[in-house]
Amino acid sequence: DAGVIQSPRHEVTEMGQEVTLRCKPISGHDYLFWYRQTMMRGLELLIYFNNNVPIDDSGMPEDRFSAKMPNASFSTLKIQPSEPRDSAVYFCASSFIGYYGYTFGSGTRLTVV
């Protein structure tokens, strides 16, 4: 298994632009989580899905952030419009609830200038 795959690995964009981050979870996993990591705030849970349905998006910082999971093998996190304070590393993780460990992807390092 290739693990959780995130793309792109690095993204540099200008303030005001739309940014889309992508995640492919491990096949068979029924939970998908989006996290954000900054030096100031550490790892923060943004949103998670169960069987492609969003369960809790209370961690999404603003309406500029949205996430979708159209099928079991793909999820996106979109920021529109992006701002410099959105600069962070964004991680996607998946798990099978019968096994409590999460598998994280390598992350997307987002820089908004």
Next chain:
Amino acid sequence: DAKTTQPPSMDCAEGRAANLPCNHSTISGNEYVYWYRQIHSQGPQYIIHGLKNNETNEMASLIITEDRKSSTLILPHATLRDTAVYYCIVEGGGADGLTFGKGTHLIIQP
């Protein structure tokens, strides 16, 4: 309030056992203790979890006190590649998302 308390940093000599403590005095009966680690520039990696019994796998051992108010993660023979931030997390099964604190930065010295 944080559910866990960990020392911010620790050193350990290469080849020795690394013992990472975690206090979780408010843990409830249905909550598990999870350990993850994050090597620089990588995503967090699951290590081990337990409810009340001690657990061991190929990576580490987890010792939970009888009153469940604290635990210790043991890396039996630390290598330089074990240098990372180690997170102790207390949650009721992980289905609601895990909350990461600041963790312990473990530095393995050659």
